[in-house]
Amino acid sequence: MALSRLIGSRLRERRQALGLKQADVAARAGISASFLNLIEHNRRRVGGEVLAGLARVLQMDAAALGGIGESGLLDDLRAAGAGTAAELDRVEEFVGRFPGWAGALAQASGRAVQAERAVMVLNDRMAHDPHLAQALHELLTAVSAVRATAGILAETGDLAPEWRDRFQRNLHQDAERMAIGAETLVAWLNRAEGGAEAVASPQEEFDAWLEAKGWHLAGLERGEGAEAEIEAEIEAGLTSHLARDLARVWAVRTQAEARAMPLEQAQGFDDPLALAAGFGLGPMAGLRRMAGLPGSVHGLVICDGAGALTFRKPARGFALPRFGAACALWPLFQALTRPGQPVEARVRLAGRGGEGGFHLRAVAETRVGARFGDPVLVEAAMLITPLGQVAEEVPEIGSTCAVCAKPACPARREGSILAPL
Amino acid sequence: MSATPHVLLIEDEPNIAEAIRFLLSRDGLSVTVLDHGAKAMAVMREKVPALVILDLMLPDISGLEILTAMRGERAFRGVPVLMLTAKGQARDREAAEKAGASLFMAKPFANAELMAAVRQLLGA
Numbered sequence: 001m002a003l004s005r006l007i008g009s010r011l012r013e014r015r016q017a018l019g020l021k022q023a024d025v026a027a028r029a030g031i032s033a034s035f036l037n038l039i040e041h042n043r044r045r046v047g048g049e050v051l052a053g054l055a056r057v058l059q060m061d062a063a064a065l066g067g068i069g070e071s072g073l074l075d076d077l078r079a080a081g082a083g084t085a086a087e088l089d090r091v092e093e094f095v096g097r098f099p100g101w102a103g104a105l106a107q108a109s110g111r112a113v114q115a116e117r118a119v120m121v122l123n124d125r126m127a128h129d130p131h132l133a134q135a136l137h138e139l140l141t142a143v144s145a146v147r148a149t150a151g152i153l154a155e156t157g158d159l160a161p162e163w164r165d166r167f168q169r170n171l172h173q174d175a176e177r178m179a180i181g182a183e184t185l186v187a188w189l190n191r192a193e194g195g196a197e198a199v200a201s202p203q204e205e206f207d208a209w210l211e212a213k214g215w216h217l218a219g220l221e222r223g224e225g226a227e228a229e230i231e232a233e234i235e236a237g238l239t240s241h242l243a244r245d246l247a248r249v250w251a252v253r254t255q256a257e258a259r260a261m262p263l264e265q266a267q268g269f270d271d272p273l274a275l276a277a278g279f280g281l282g283p284m285a286g287l288r289r290m291a292g293l294p295g296s297v298h299g300l301v302i303c304d305g306a307g308a309l310t311f312r313k314p315a316r317g318f319a320l321p322r323f324g325a326a327c328a329l330w331p332l333f334q335a336l337t338r339p340g341q342p343v344e345a346r347v348r349l350a351g352r353g354g355e356g357g358f359h360l361r362a363v364a365e366t367r368v369g370a371r372f373g374d375p376v377l378v379e380a381a382m383l384i385t386p387l388g389q390v391a392e393e394v395p396e397i398g399s400t401c402a403v404c405a406k407p408a409c410p411a412r413r414e415g416s417i418l419a420p421l
Numbered sequence: 422m423s424a425t426p427h428v429l430l431i432e433d434e435p436n437i438a439e440a441i442r443f444l445l446s447r448d449g450l451s452v453t454v455l456d457h458g459a460k461a462m463a464v465m466r467e468k469v470p471a472l473v474i475l476d477l478m479l480p481d482i483s484g485l486e487i488l489t490a491m492r493g494e495r496a497f498r499g500v501p502v503l504m505l506t507a508k509g510q511a512r513d514r515e516a517a518e519k520a521g522a523s524l525f526m527a528k529p530f531a532n533a534e535l536m537a538a539v540r541q542l543l544g545a
Contacts, residue, residue, distance in 0.1 A: 137478070140507035141434050144528035148440035151532040156447075163443065170436040 007051070009096065012040035014058045029053035073106055075388060079317075079356070080109030113317075132185075139181035145174040202242035204322065207312055209237045209247065215313050216294045220251065220258045230255070250311075254292055257281070261289045272361060272383055273342060283342060283363040287383045299384030303332055305377055315384040318349065318358055321400035328411035329397040332382035335362035339378055346387065350396040351405025357390035426471035426543050429464065431455045431487065432505065433479050437528075441474065444532055445539065458482040462490055469496060472542050475522075477506035477513060485520050492521040501542035505530070 015025050026036040030053055038044040039054075046054070055061065077091050087094075095102040149167045153159065159167075217233060219226035234247045261279045266289055269275035276286030284302075291300035291313055299315025303326075312320045320326070326333075331343040344361045364380035398404030401414045428445050432438040433456045445452045453470070455461055458479040465473070473491070477484040484504060491497040501523040506513050514525045524538050 137507050140528055141437070144507065144530065145434060145436040145440065147529040148437060148444075148532055148535075152440055152443055155532065166439070167443075170439060174436055 007046055008040050008044075010060075010099075011046075011054055011058065014060055015040070018058065020058075025054070025057050028057045073102065075356075076106035076110060077102060078389065079113075080105060135181060135185045139178065139185060142174045142177035142181055146171060146178060149174065202240050202246060203310075205238055205240055205243035206246040206250070209243070210250070210313070212237070214294070215296070216292060217251070217254075218294075220255045220292075221263050221294075223259055226255070254288070257285050257289050257292075260285070263293070266290070267293060273363070282365055284365050284379070284381045287361065287363065287381045291383055297386060300381060301326070301330075301332060301384070302379060302381045303336065304379055305336065307333060307336065310379075311381075315358065315386050317356060317386055318384050319399045319403075321403075325413070326400055327398040327404065328413070329395070329409075330382060331360045331362040332380050335364040335382070336378060336380040337364075339364040339366045339380075346390065346392075346394045347397045348390065348394050350398050350409075357387040357394050359385040359387055361385070425449065425451045427451045427453070427468060428472045428474060428539070429453050429455065429461070429470040430474045431458060431461055431479065431484070432474070432476045433457060434476075440532075441535065444536055448536060448539070450539075450543075458484065458487050461487045462494075465491070465497060465500075470500060472539065473500055473502045474539070475502055475504055477504055477517065485516055488517065488520045488522060503538055503542060 015022065022036050022040070023033040026033040029036070029050070031050060035044065036054070039046045039050075073095060074091055077095065078088055080086075081088050081091070149171050153164065153167055153171070213233075217230055219229040219233070230251050231248075234244050234251065238244045238247055260281055261275060265278075266275060269278070269286075269290065272286035272290045273283050274286070275289060276283050279285075287300060288302075290296060291298045297315065298313075299318055299320070300311060300313045301309055301320060302311035303309050307325060309320070309326060312322075314320045331345045335341070335343045340363070342361065342363045344359070346357055346359050348357045360382055362380060362382035364378055367377045367379065369375060369377075396406050398406050398409070401409075401412050402416060404412075404416050406412075428450050430438060430441055430445070430452055432441065432454070435456065438454050438456065442452045442454055453464065453468075455464060459481045475484045475487060479487075484506070488502055488504070491500065491502065502521070504517045504522040504525045505528060506517075506525075507528045514527075517525050523542055526535065526538060
């Protein structure tokens, strides 16, 4: 295996550089010399405690050494090099020979992608955030009134006293409005200083809290008796009561689904519908459970019948819009039009060069009211599974029109800032 | 022919409206102020203005809707319209021009600029 080979070779090089014998190193690391020999000759995988022991004996950084073995680094470098003249077929050799540089390049590339996404999110926010638009409008209106009134006071030498008094009163009122408008704007900007993920609404506060928790609470898996612990986490982590209410609704449902689909069994499923069906549950429960498992790589979006996103867990490389409507090409919205019929697609994000594809699986369910005459509500969910590199041609979709580079899209509802000038 | 051109000002911000009304009156113009758009067409039908100063964002209907309605009625097709907006975005300007605005002015404006635009549109 190429990845173990890298680690084995480096262990061997390091041992020889230190002038140590295989038998001595093996004994100090608590393994047999023959096993170390196999590792060094790349005939056995190494990881976990064995790798940590060898790294300790050889005075190496186990995390950095182990990092070579993580396919994430190779994936990151392939993504960084995609669409460039980089020798992608020699990426493993590059990592093996220059692990420090490889890590630095992957890190820099990751930061660039993050920064690009932050720009997209902030631009999305600038374009669609109703709070910002309102704050700016208020401020501009007050400034306009002050400018016009102050101009009259300054330029009109023979202003009648009653007009002068009236305009001075107006000026005072508008100065107050300006102060309030400026405070509102500063408050918004202060929140924005927290980065692209800064919190602004209860939904965003809930999303940010859940993201910080890794989209999972340990107590949810423990069954009975964890409610107090979960409630304490909600109280400690969320400030607005509306965000806490959202978290409580989420926790109750997630806990019920965790009980219905126990962790060890749920982790064995790749197919969310099979998972749900295996436990006699509706399909959306399977999507939610797969996305909510500890360390799950799956992203999840849920929307209501109006298409508004009510839950956003991004998958790596798949940015989700914070404001405005999502891409109409998402299978999520196709599923919304035909509840009960699962929809899936393998796609690539438009304008993302050689970055990997995604497997999108969506389904919608109807929620019938308790009485005749109650409205029937529809809700859809879409599981987002990163695929890494996809060789075949797959359709392109976007995140939201304003930041989507897909040209001539039949579903486009507004122009894109990424469109060529 | 009336010696005093009549200007219809449709602006929902009272202090801005008061300042503009003062400036127009000082220039010898007669002014009617509306703080909403719903009655704009009816008021115009009673007395065709020589100029309409129209805020883009009004509480009930938008300035663009009023402008579109004006350009759809023969009597008001030739009435110059000065659009005002606190949103000085290119797309607003484009939309206003497409709908038939004569001039577009972004807030905050200087009084001298506003009056120069008014005089230009009145052919004074």
